[in-house]
Amino acid sequence: MILRIFGKSRSNRLIVQRQYGVITATARQPCFYTDYGVPDTVMGRFEMLSVVMILFLRRTSKSSESGKQMAQEVVDAFFMDIDYSIRELGVGDNSVPKRMKKLAGMFYGRLERYVRCLQDRDLEQLAIALAQNIHSVEADPADMAELARWMLANADHLDRIDEIVVETGMVSFLVPESMETGRV
Template sequence: MIFSLFKNRRSNRRIVDRQYELLTQTARQPIFYEALDVPDTVMGRFEMLSLVLILYLRRTAKSERSGQEIAQEIIDAFFQDVDHSIRELGVGDQTVPKRMKKLAGMFYGRLETYGKALDLKDEDALAAGFRRNIHPGGKGEAVENAPVMVGLARWAATTETFLLDMTEEAVITGSLTLPLPQQQVQP
């Protein structure tokens, strides 16, 4: 009996690894960086992976318990990945927890902001959120010169609808896929 628990954990690990890989592959697609104004930087990639995970989490929130458990493991894998990436960038061990806390706050803030816009089906509010977060206008940069992010907002809204139509089987087997922007029909 106890051995079946270990078997289930290994099976879940494979599911989580497969699903996380599918999600990260989506977030790394060049079209987001080349055509949809996401900067191809460390923070741009963080923003894109965060968006993909937010869309995934919104879908799995409507899943059975097993789908929600897998989603939690994927979020854990995401933060482990972020921690590893910060360390690879040369951030010292003393500073990593502070950076992780900041990045986690950023992620959950985006989850709330983007979630509200998606709930209202307000692509303009979603685009404004992307513009603020993806192009924050640092030193000397004017936010008003940032891209409008309408294409990314349209992709996110369409993808959320697409994900809601995905089967529960796809969620619990780690086979949930997201469409790429060029696969969508433009109005």
């Protein structure tokens, strides 16, 4: 019995690592930074990783209990990765919790706003939200129109995937260059 517990834990860890790897690989696609207007900065990469995580969480919110549990573990991996990145940037140990709290607040604020726009299929408001979060309040939403369309296409794609794909950590995303057929 004890071996089954350890085996399951290792299996879950591999599933979570695989899924988080797909999420980060998607967020790191060069076209987001060269063609979609996301700045190639630490915060730009945080914003793009947040966008992909939000798409993933939107899908897994409709999952079975095991899918939701796996999603929570992916979120935990996301925040552990952010914590590690903050430390690698040289932020002192005493400042890390404060920065993590701020970034978590930013992430969950974006989650609520982006999901609402996706549910309403409101590309205009989604582009406005993306422009404000990725650039600034004064940014032109037209600069984020392609990213908003990509998000909506992915939301539709993720809505069509089977639950077993979620539970096994095999969720894939459409890649911008070939949204019609490509996946990461």
